[in-house]
Amino acid sequence: MELVRISTAGSVDDGKSTLIGRLLHDNNALTKEQETLVLQKTKEKGWDDLDLSVITDGLVAEREQGITIDVAHIYFSTDTHKFIIADSPGHIEYTRNMVTGASTAETSIILVDARKGLLEQSFRHFFISILLKLDSVIFCVNKMDLVDYDEDRFLKIAIEIKNMVSDLGEKIPFKILPVSSLKGDNVVVKSKKMKWYTGPTLNEILHDSNSKKSVKQPFRFDVQQVYHAQNKDFVDFRGFAGRVVSGTISTGDRVRTFPSGNESVVTEIRRYTDVLNEASADDSVVLSLADEIDISRGSTICLADSSATKEQKELSATVVWLDEKPALQGSKLIFKVGARESLSKIQSINYTIDPASPKNHLTSSQIELNDISNVDLKLSKPIFMDSYSENKKNGVFLLVDPQSNATVGVGFAD
Template identity: 60%
Template sequence: MDLLRINTAGSVDDGKSTLIGRFLNDSNALTKEQIELIERKTKEKGLEDLDFSVITDGLIAEREQGITIDVAHIYFSSTERKFIIADSPGHIEYTRNMVTGASNSEVSIILIDARKGLLEQTYRHYFISCLLRLENVIFCINKMDLADYSEDVFLSIASDINKMAAQFEYKPVIHILPISSLKGDNVVETSKYTGWYTGKTLSEVLHEIIPNGINTDDFRLDVQQVLHVQNTEFTDYRAYAGRIISGGIAVGDSVTVLPSGQKSEVTEIRKFTDTLSEANTGESIQLRLKDEIDISRGSMLVKSTDEKLLNKDIAATLVWMDEKQATASGKYLLQAGTRTVACKLQQIEGVIPPENPSAIAEASNLKLNDIAKVQLRTSNPVFLDSFSQNRLNGSFILIDTQSNNTVAVGFAD
């Protein structure tokens, strides 16, 4: 049974948590205890319709404010596939949490209030979906019940969505649906009030999207540990343990060690007690090589060398995630995989306004939630691919050297 990772986003009160609760309820994925919780909380609040948001809004502060602050992850299965849904916060102050929620997703669901249309957060969330190279973006025009299920309202907002998407170079597959998460229209069951809509329900769309298959990007393995074993079962055993970031490897393949550039041949692939002939993206394995060469934690094994991997000057897009502003010449730690190196913010080329990504504005500093084009310089190579070419090996984080806070997430250009 395959797995689909989904991120939900939208502005405050657009109904994300309610949508997830409705989707789970109508898919018969709620437990008896969860149903009782919904009924009890609905009664306490004196509401007519069931309050499904209590399923995901777990923090006390969230329930008191009626908003989502942290990223809630929900795991459930239908008869056809498994789902992991990340319910990201809608308030602009928590855009950094939305980046976290979407970073491991394959599909983004962006909710829009039918009464309000596109807002600043709509542009921001779509920008982040494109920045993260999500292949499918589903726009759910929610609260259609409060817009009298008007086709004109739906078409007007759909037109605005298409105009927004046309501004971006990256083109994901876009789906636009009229729904009511509170009433359940077009979530799992087709609505009887939107006869003018002939498209699929949200459930049908999610079941038809094909999850990311076998990764065919270039082979990258982060060396996490060098194993030296000497016992009765293993004599002079030396292997390199790590996780395959992207691509695949097989016994007999030639590999190059970064940063040294030394080459060797794979003689054995081991996964715990099993010996494999090949391994692919995401697997944690041990590799044995034909030659005794200098490899340590932080090295990377690749099949073919690309000079870009050895660059110390990195052009990148940053999402600033700290309340303390960044300035040019600021010094940080850059972490990518098992490598942590000193880094300098050489230049801020400009801040990207999500509502008009081509109109990059000059800036001397970066504020919380700013998205910017920057130039970085590292003390040592960190072996990054361009994020657009290899999503699994193109991202990194910046760490404040004094507070140890993660202050930014970055994507190599």
């Protein structure tokens, strides 16, 4: 079974919830209870077509307002794949939820209303997909039924999309296809109304995606806890529990640890009662080392090679602001990378990015909710991390407000 994580994004009323409902319905993945709900709601509203949006909008306020407020996670499987869909809200004020939803995804589906073409939100969604370094993006030009399944209309929007992609100058694999979630065209079933489209359906594209493990990255291990055990099976056991952030480690490898800079050799890689020869990205294991060196929560273990050299006290980063209270130059925030923590201060706000024309840098004196800005940060103690462009998993951090404890920003180290 292949596990594929997808995120969906669209502006309000682009039909995102209906698309997901359609995907589940036509894959025969709805439960009897969901089917009953769809039929009942469709009847209440007096619609001709099934109201499939009711499957995902989980909160009372969402159903009342007909919009998605927070990320919903939807699970379904087919014979070969298991899918986790993070259904993120489209409205600009919920951009923060979209960042959350898309951050763990491999592929994002961006919906575009065939009547409207690209909107400001579409640029934002695409920019965030690029920022989050997703493996691919699928543009679904939805509501084709409302433009009489017109090929010219689709081609016109496809050109808009291609221009947007090339303007950003980033290489990301993408696909564009015409769909109607309401009627079911090209979601799972090939459209009979759009014979002019000969490409794959959304379902076929999704089944073609494979998750990639970042094993080629340098080894980074984030120590969550130190375990001591002294019992009948273990004498003086000392191990470091954590998750492999990136790369691979084998028994016998020489490692360097931060913040101390001390080196040692891996003597054991343990997962519960199993002793493993190696562990790679995302694995939760316990490492033991040959020497008694100073390691605690927040330490990083790396291979003792040339890449593991830098601890930083100052860095530049792109930050997406997630809080209603804006950030100012001089704002003090808790900086958090995995288990590593430090106080930080915004030294300067360099510029804010306009997602609709990302090369156009705006100057600003503060970072407001949903702003994407470049800042200089100063840390109270040195932290070992990579640049986001070199090592995605070890280059991303959270910013936490020390007063309210709220998660106020997510950052990507330059």
